[in-house]
Every structure is written in C-alpha cells, then in structure tokens.
Amino acid sequence: MPSWLVSPVVGRLRDLEGIFDGAPHGINHCLINEYLPGQGIMPHEDGGAYWPVVATVSLGGSLVLDVTAKQSNSNSDADFETTGRDKTASWRILQEPRSLLLTTGSAYTDTLHGIAEVAEDVDLNEQTVANWGLLSDQDAIAAKDGRSERTTRVSLTLRDVLKVSAVGSKIFGKARPGGR
Amino acid sequence: MPHDLKAKSTHIGVKPYNISMMDAHRISGAPPAMYYIPNFITAEEESHILQSVRLARFHLSFGHDPDTRVRFLLTAGSPSPTAASKLFHPA
Numbered sequence: 001m002p003s004w005l006v007s008p009v010v011g012r013l014r015d016l017e018g019i020f021d022g023a024p025h026g027i028n029h030c031l032i033n034e035y036l037p038g039q040g041i042m043p044h045e046d047g048g049a050y051w052p053v054v055a056t057v058s059l060g061g062s063l064v065l066d067v068t069a070k071q072s073n074s075n076s077d078a079d080f081e082t083t084g085r086d087k088t089a090s091w092r093i094l095q096e097p098r099s100l101l102l103t104t105g106s107a108y109t110d111t112l113h114g115i116a117e118v119a120e121d122v123d124l125n126e127q128t129v130a131n132w133g134l135l136s137d138q139d140a141i142a143a144k145d146g147r148s149e150r151t152t153r154v155s156l157t158l159r160d161v162l163k164v165s166a167v168g169s170k171i172f173g174k175a176r177p178g179g180r
Numbered sequence: 181m182p183h184d185l186k187a188k189s190t191h192i193g194v195k196p197y198n199i200s201m202m203d204a205h206r207i208s209g210a211p212p213a214m215y216y217i218p219n220f221i222t223a224e225e226e227s228h229i230l231q232s233v234r235l236a237r238f239h240l241s242f243g244h245d246p247d248t249r250v251r252f253l254l255t256a257g258s259p260s261p262t263a264a265s266k267l268f269h270p271a
Contacts, residue, residue, distance in 0.1 A: 002232070002236075004228060004229055004232040005229070008221055008225050009221065009229070012220065012221075016202065017202070018202070019202070019215075032233060057220060057221065059226050059229060059230055060226070060230060067210065067211075067214075069211070091207070091209065091210050093207065093210075093214070093216065096218055097226060098218070098219050098220060098221050098222070098223065098225075098226050099216060099217060099218045099219070099220055100215075100216070100217040100220035101214065101215070101216055102213075102214065102215040102216075102217075103214050104212075104213050104214070104215075105211070105212050105213050106211045106212055107210055107211040107212060107213055107214045110211060111211060130207050130208075130209055130210050130214075131207045131210075131214075131216040133208075134205060134207065134216040134217075134218065135216075135218060136218035136219055154229075154230060154233055156229070
C-alpha cells in the first residue's frame, strides 16, 4: 500500500473503533475507480471474496449511490398485486467529495449497489436522500433546486480481501464489479 | 473555544472515532448499518491523493480510454510494474 494511501486514509480508517474489528487482514486492498460525468455501474453486490465491511472515500466530485434491497420472494408478489408497483426498498446515498461511506453488516450482504449513468443527479432533498441530514452542504444542493452536476469523481474502495492470491488472479484476469 | 480544542475539532484524524461517535454518523432508515462521514479528509489531502493517483497512472503508462472507467487496485505491498500494468488494462 503506497504511503499516500496509508496516510491519511488507511491510518484514519484503522482509527474508526470497531468498524474493521474481526477483519482477518485489516485493510489490505484498495480499488480506485474514476467516474466521468455520465458514467456509472450496474447494480451489483460485492460478494464473499471480501470481509463484509467496505469503506469508500470520494474525491473530486459528488454522485448518488443507489442501494437496493435484494429481492425477497416472501412478500414482493403480494405487494405488487395489491399496489400495482414494485415496493422494493431502496436508498439514495449522496457521496460528497472528501466524504467517507462505510457499509457493514446486512447493508453489505442484503443489498445491491449501483450508480446511474447520468450527467446530473436530480431530485435531491431531505425526502429522497437517505443521508441528507449527515451531508456537509445541504444548502448548496437546495440552492440548485436539488440538482448536483456530475464532475470527474475518483473513488477509493478499501477492504479486506480474504484470500489475497486466489482473488487476486480473478481480479487481474478481467474487470469485475466492486465499484462504488 | 480554547485554541487547542478548536484545532482538534477541525481534524477528525487527531482523535479516533469511537462507537458512540459513529452512531451520530449512521444513516437512519438504511439497512444496518451504513455510516456517512463528510469531510473525512481535508481539501489538501484530497488534492494530494488525486495527484498521486494521476502520477501512478502516468508512471504505469496507462492509456486513458474515455469509454472505460479507470480502475486499478493496490494491495498490501507494492505491486510490481508488470503486475500493476495488468491491473491497468482490465479485459
């Protein structure tokens, strides 16, 4: 891990008490993605190759991460029949530059996440953004009528890869999901 | 606010977050548990990391393809240039 990631990012993550407790290797892996305006990633899950805690640091630009509960067969059909629409639970997480998003527990195991391929995220407000109350600058978004233009965003996705060598060969072989 | 306390409060890295502090950053309504911390790093730190990412790309001769998201991966220990160049050219 290069020094420019250890300090400040990795070291500061290790200071988050309890979050990475139990991860066999701590943080041993950083995926760096660049998202240009209009780029995104289809909904996906990250699966069992990683310890189920993921830290995402956003740099340079804002975008919305769409988190959706995995379909459960128990009630969805009945819900659909009675309401005429899909009631799958979903959450929009606005990731501002310099922010950290931590995903743990069932938020990791029971959801899919993706990023819409849009040049602008719209309709952002207290009702639609799950982390609205935690944002650094709600006023800036409100002043733009709930719109946030995409600019180039670089994300650092930091995790514990459980089987370093086996997983490594898979990752090197072809592009795989994992973007956030 | 005394000067020393003010200095500490402007930079979360100075003081480790503990569980109760993390609760204040929990995204309510989301499945358990997601946390959001704005300004986890400073603007200066952000600039330095972005510059380092660009330098790493340059040194590994990673051609920028506008149709492909840049993605590369850093594992514990520095990857060799050969291994790293594979990372920079995902299928």
